[in-house]
Amino acid sequence: MKMNPQDFVAMKGSKPIPMLTAYTCPVARSIEEAKVPVILVGDTVGMVEMGFDSTRDVTIEHMEYHIGAVRRGAKKTHIIGDLPYGTDIDPETAFINAQRLMQAGADSVKLEGPNIEVIQHLVKCNIPVVGHTGLLPQTAKNFKQVGRSSEEAKRIMKEAQSIENAGAFMVVLEHIPYSLAGEITEALSIPTIGIGAGPDCDGQVLVINDALGLGDYWPPFSKQYAYVSKTVLKVANEFSEEVESMKFPSNIIQFTGTNRS
Ligand code: KIV
Ligand code: NA
Numbered sequence: 001m002k003m004n005p006q007d008f009v010a011m012k013g014s015k016p017i018p019m020l021t022a023y024t025c026p027v028a029r030s031i032e033e034a035k036v037p038v039i040l041v042g043d044t045v046g047m048v049e050m051g052f053d054s055t056r057d058v059t060i061e062h063m064e065y066h067i068g069a070v071r072r073g074a075k076k077t078h079i080i081g082d083l084p085y086g087t088d089i090d091p092e093t094a095f096i097n098a099q100r101l102m103q104a105g106a107d108s109v110k111l112e113g114p115n116i117e118v119i120q121h122l123v124k125c126n127i128p129v130v131g132h133t134g135l136l137p138q139t140a141k142n143f144k145q146v147g148r149s150s151e152e153a154k155r156i157m158k159e160a161q162s163i164e165n166a167g168a169f170m171v172v173l174e175h176i177p178y179s180l181a182g183e184i185t186e187a188l189s190i191p192t193i194g195i196g197a198g199p200d201c202d203g204q205v206l207v208i209n210d211a212l213g214l215g216d217y218w219p220p221f222s223k224q225y226a227y228v229s230k231t232v233l234k235v236a237n238e239f240s241e242e243v244e245s246m247k248f249p250s251n252i253i254q255f256t257g258t259n260r261s
Pocket of ligand 1: 205
């Protein structure tokens with residue numbers, strides 16, 4: 001059954017929340033089959049799938065396309081859709097764009113930073129909101145850990161608290177010191193989902209391409225559970241060799257069936 005925002009809040013303190021990003025239908029289908037309760041269609045799609053250098057190149061149309069594909073693959077999983085750079089500049093603009101993501105198949109939207117008025121407005125308009133603090137890729141100059149000085153740590157703690165007070169039901173903590181993530185997790189009553197934020201969060205999120213080893217770079221705090229890029233290379237090599245040597249297709253086996261009965 002599809003989880004709603006209240007279900008995630010209820011998990012806080014009792015059961016860690018696993019979250020993965022997805023951008024395509026077949027990957028979303030497998031993630032749903034694994035019973036991962038929440039999929040994030042992140043604007044990381046711009047970097048890990050589209051070849052852009054920054055998430056700032058992602059548009060609302062790109063997000064609609066990918067959210068639609070993920071929804072068709074994962075009909076019963078809670079889907080969070082990222083509001084891309086520039087689409088949440090004021091409450092009314094954010095509402096129009098959030099509605100587009102919801103119509104494309106999202107159950108909630110995520111936005112970066114302490115954009116308090118925007119969060120309040122979306123929540124008032126019945127759009128569930130996930131916050132995001134710590135490293136904010138849409139506006140950061142680099143991808144270094146943030147929150148190391150005590151002033152920065154205080155600022156991030158305050159941001160997390162104001163995101164909760166504005167009505168968000170969950171917050172992503174990206175690339176901050178583990179101790180700070182633990183303190184924020186304790187201070188909030190909504191679940192924290194960490195990425196590069198250590199073990200003391202209420203849940204963890206990984207970018208699926210990083211977890212799959214599908215790419216040419218991944219951050220040190222991610223984990224590779226497979227090396228799919230190597231598999232693609234192997235398949236492409238074998239296929240081209242077999243075509244060149246006329247081993248594929250074979251004239252002995254004529255396949256007429258389908259693996260989708
Ligand atoms: O876009 C994304 O995938 C994200 C995660 C890194 C949290 O925002
Ligand atoms: Na994002």
